[in-house]
Amino acid sequence: MTRKICVVITARGNYAKMKHVMREIKKHPGLELQVILGGSIILEKYGRILETDYVDDFNVDHVIHFLIEGETPLTMAKSAGLAVTEFANAFDNLRPDVVLVIADRYECLAITMAATYMNIPVAHIEGGEVSGSIDESIRHAITKMAHLHFPASEEAAERIVRMGERPEAVYTVGSTSFDVLAEIDLDDLSSVVAYQGIAGAGGTISVEPGKYAIVIQHPVTTEYADNLAHIGETVKAMHSLQIPTFWIWPNMDAGSDGISKGIRVYREKYQPKYAHFFKSLPIELFGPLLKNAACIVGNSSSGIREAAYLGTPCVNIGSRQTGRARGRNVVDVGYDAAEIEQAVRQQMAHGRYESDGLYGDGAASGKIVPVLVSYDFSPQKAICY
Numbered sequence: 001m002t003r004k005i006c007v008v009i010t011a012r013g014n015y016a017k018m019k020h021v022m023r024e025i026k027k028h029p030g031l032e033l034q035v036i037l038g039g040s041i042i043l044e045k046y047g048r049i050l051e052t053d054y055v056d057d058f059n060v061d062h063v064i065h066f067l068i069e070g071e072t073p074l075t076m077a078k079s080a081g082l083a084v085t086e087f088a089n090a091f092d093n094l095r096p097d098v099v100l101v102i103a104d105r106y107e108c109l110a111i112t113m114a115a116t117y118m119n120i121p122v123a124h125i126e127g128g129e130v131s132g133s134i135d136e137s138i139r140h141a142i143t144k145m146a147h148l149h150f151p152a153s154e155e156a157a158e159r160i161v162r163m164g165e166r167p168e169a170v171y172t173v174g175s176t177s178f179d180v181l182a183e184i185d186l187d188d189l190s191s192v193v194a195y196q197g198i199a200g201a202g203g204t205i206s207v208e209p210g211k212y213a214i215v216i217q218h219p220v221t222t223e224y225a226d227n228l229a230h231i232g233e234t235v236k237a238m239h240s241l242q243i244p245t246f247w248i249w250p251n252m253d254a255g256s257d258g259i260s261k262g263i264r265v266y267r268e269k270y271q272p273k274y275a276h277f278f279k280s281l282p283i284e285l286f287g288p289l290l291k292n293a294a295c296i297v298g299n300s301s302s303g304i305r306e307a308a309y310l311g312t313p314c315v316n317i318g319s320r321q322t323g324r325a326r327g328r329n330v331v332d333v334g335y336d337a338a339e340i341e342q343a344v345r346q347q348m349a350h351g352r353y354e355s356d357g358l359y360g361d362g363a364a365s366g367k368i369v370p371v372l373v374s375y376d377f378s379p380q381k382a383i384c385y
Contacts, residue, residue: 002032005372006061006096008087010039010107011251012046013301016283017102017125020179022058024365030373034094038064038086039107040252046279055282062090066107071256073224076106083110091118098377101146102126102176104139106253116145121377123148125176125368128156128163130323131301133253134221147377150368152176152305152359155325164383173367174360175305180283182362186291186310195285196276203273205244209292210351212244213344217298219255220320227255229335230318231262234298236337239270241344246289247277295347297340304330308356313347315340327356 005025009015026033035058040046042063066083068075091099091114099115101108102125115122124146127139143149143160149170151157157172189207196204205212217234219227238245250259267277281289290296291310296303299321303314308327316332317340331347333339 002030003373004032004034004095004097006034006036006091006094006099008036008038008099008101008108008111009041010037011041011105012280013251014102014105015041016180016286017175017177018100019056019283020183020365021100021125021176021368023056024369025372026058028369028373031369033058034061034096035059036062036064036087036090036094038083039067043067046249046252061094064090066110067252071219071252071254073221073254076221076254080106080110083107084114087111087114088118091115091120096120098123098148098372100125100372101142104129104131104135104142106134106138109138109141112142112145116379119379121147121379123150123372125150125173126152126156128158128160129153129325130159132220132222132319132322135320136323145381147379147381148371148375150364150371152364153325161384164385166384171367171371173364174362175309176364176368177283177306178309178360178362179365181287181291181306181309184284184287186288189288189292192285192289195281200276200278202247202267202276205246205274205276207289207292208244210294212246212293213238213241213348214246214248214290214293214296215298216248216250216296216300216302217259217317218250218300218320219253219259220299220318221254223319224255224258226335227258228262231259233335233337234317234340235262235266237340237344238275238297239266239272240337240341242272242274243294243344243348245272245275246293247275248281248286249277249279294351295344297344305359308353308358309360309362311353311355313350313353315343315347325358327353327358329353329356 064086068079127143128151152175295313297315307314314330
């Protein structure tokens with residue numbers, strides 16, 4: 001009998017990370033893939049990345065609307081509460097054998113809660129890491145409810161075991177997004193050039209390797225009131241540098257409106273010809289763009305994970321990635337325009353770094369799927385110390 005694995009996709013980053021895993025689940029004769037969509041992945045405001053040509057032919061079993069507009073701590077809490085209800089209904093309808101969740105988004109905790117209360121085992125990818133923001137608390141809460149763990153690094157795996165999880169339930173696999181990167185031509189920027197002509201807004205940027213920057217700055221939920229001021233410092237730095245820059249819109253966390261407002265004001269006030277703005281990018285385009293960038297700036301985990309794997313310099317701003325293991329490619333700075341500008345100049349002068357395997361080698365899916373097939377799940381958990 002096949003085992004039904006339910007994968008929930010709620011954000012562009014999660015789809016990029018889960019895409020290859022979903023392919024391998026779908027191909028395996030012992031597994032049946034179930035797909036639920038919800039959150040920002042289905043909304044025009046965040047780019048509706050699933051309507052691009054870079055989407056696999058996955059059958060969607062359920063679509064959920066749980067995101068309450070506002071991007072405040074109140075609406076985030078309400079969205080999480082609504083998500084528990086809606087995911088419980090979806091699970092009751094689909095009857096999965098396992099729910100597979102990734103990382104530390106707030107709705108992933110809601111997914112895990114719904115599954116756990118319904119005695120559906122949970123497998124968690126990218127647990128055991130350390131970071132800033134509310135993500136830190138959510139990640140570890142999911143770990144304590146999950147029944148099977150697929151951390152991206154040995155350090156994260158050791159941390160999961162120290163949290164009282166059974167060592168035999170922990171499998172170090174690496175970052176799943178690397179699997180996609182390993183399969184595409186990262187030196188081919190022609191699709192990025194073409195996509196720039198039909199998507200986004202702003203100037204037309206020359207996509208010359210090593211001559212442009214990428215900026216991705218997400219809100220820090222625990223610094224909600226300061227997000228507008230924080231993005232203002234980044235804007236000042238990039239405006240002073242005036243290098244060709246691709247800006248990618250923030251995620252849907254509380255404080256997103258502040259980040260978005262800062263970017264919009266910058267765009268409308270200065271109309272920078274050296275900047276192009278995207279709501280989102282498929283990983284098949286983002287991968288080559290990141291690999292050939294002179295620097296990635298902001299607070300996205302892409303600067304810590306994918307950029308290290310690709311050897312791209314990163315200027316990491318603020319507290320969102322505090323404590324997360326990082327490679328040699330990262331320079332950390334505060335929310336200060338002069339400090340950001342100096343670090344960008346420093347990283348551009350340095351140039352590319354050697355690829356860092358801290359978060360894996362591009363073969364995570366092949367390690368995850370066999371375990372999903374054979375693992376002996378039980379809804380009952382016990383702390384192991």
